[in-house]
Amino acid sequence: MTNEELNTALYKKVFAEQEQYVKCRDELAGASNVAVFDWGGGTLDISLISIENREVSELAVAGMRLGGNDIDQMLARHIHAKIMRQVSTACPFDDLSPKERDGLLDRAEAAKKRLSSDESAPVMLIKYAGRPTVRENVTLDEFSKLIDAKVNEAIQLLFSAADKAGVALGQMDAILMVGGSCEMQAIYQRIEEIGEEYHLAVCRPERVQWSVAGGAAILCEKEPVYKLCSAFGVLLSDDSFYPVFLPGQEAPCKSHELGELRTSQLITSYGVGTIVDFKEETAIIGGADDWKPADGDDPRILYCHSLEKLLQRAYFVKPKYDKKNQAIYEKSYSRDIRAYRFPEILYCPACTYLWKDKQLAGLQKGELRCPE
Known part of the structure; x- marks a missing residue:
């Protein structure tokens, strides 16, 4: 878990749900936009987060190796x-x-x-x-x-995070200070001055050095819900971006233990799946009891890992479903190759795998692209 994820978890799980950990709940109760200022022993990490209906989304993050x-x-x-x-x-x-x-x-x-x-x-x-x-x-x-120069660097990073988020610091509601270095009077006084100037609530828990650890411990006791902070998709041959998953969308699949084949994954417009059987050329998508693809979704595979040979001679098209809402793709062929083949170059941001034109022979650059 990254520092930014821990900061988001800190607000959502500790300050939004766990009253026994809250020293300044009143200051944060009505906050919609909060700057988490996490200055620990090794780094300074700042996360600007938005809270709506107890859902936390990340606006921007900034960090530096200064602690x-x-x-x-x-x-x-x-x-x-x-x-x-x-x-x-x-x-x-x-x-x-x-x-x-x-x-x-x-x-x-x-x-x-x-x-x-x-x-x-x-x-x-x-x-x-x-x-x-x-x-x-x-x-x-x-x-x-x-330490005045270092404190100035820390304050500048806070403003840089706001610029990165595209918001003025005055549009935030509160600054939440966590991490042991926030106990220093010099930084606390500067943050207090910023709070007064921009009319922001400033919260610094009593045991500030334990806040992130406490939030992480609470997270470990609960079933996690994973949501994307930004769009996830593929870069097409014409340099356009095709989103597969949108910001705020829950991960559509749970992990599966499939022995030696569990690392062979593919991404479709339905979600992330795992290759089940190389000999039968079958793929399986989904498996979560509370998830099922919407009717009319495009079933094409957008990215495939460790299936070079399979991609050159087979296409997974219309799926069927089992009792566990798993979408089963079996080998089938189509005369309309353009409907199911990939662009000349396909880039996956998940593992930085780049498909070369020699693996997709016969296609011209920009000839194929995913639907608008």
Whole structure:
């Protein structure tokens, strides 16, 4: 599961359904558009999501490799520089022994956490840089100035995500802050200022570092419903895009365990299916009890994986159905080859497989295309 999926899950499962986890439910109860600002230990991930009838859809995502670990490194180097100004023989930070460096990073992280609530944080190191004991102090103002440039980068990413979504930040209703790095006062104050300027609710849970993990844990206990955030389809030989599945559509098929053949898949306008029998040249689509293709749908195969030889001599056309609503395609031939053959070049975004013209011999570029 990606960070963006976890952020969406966090809002939907934790803040929309699980009251025992909610600190700021009132602020988010009427929100239709929420910016999830997830700043953790390794990355900053921002998801702009839309909520309607408890359904969550993703408007845009943005991310960067900047997290709490980078802040710890900056603070550790800053503390080291302060210590070196007090000794006669300076030692560069990168020349420290692994034990000394790890010890300083650990103390820097502890100081960073303390500065989330206090105005200063003491730092004590044992046997550091040739000295038996070293004591330093870091103030909140000092720390805020140190990380100001990184905070600006984080804020800029928030605006970039809004631009990517095609909405002004003022059109959002709330900013939801999650991830341990959101405990830093510098970023919280900046987000609060943005909230005041653009009239947005700002929510930061008490145990902000556990929010995403809590949402993921709740998801694991429930039967998932998978929906597409964007259209899924194929790129035709004339560079036009033919959508097979539309945004917001539920995945039409459940997974099937079919032994050695379970990885041989095909995509049709009905859904994703699995090749059942190579010798009999039979394909099966669907299988979910609550799913059945609509009448009149085009049954052609739009993409096929691991079936090069089969594609050159057989066409799956009108299906029949079994008791489990599975669409069964059996080998049949058609005089109207153009109705069932592929374009010259067919690209599948699911596995980046590209059909070459030699595999579809006899066709001219742009001669065949899927129906409008």
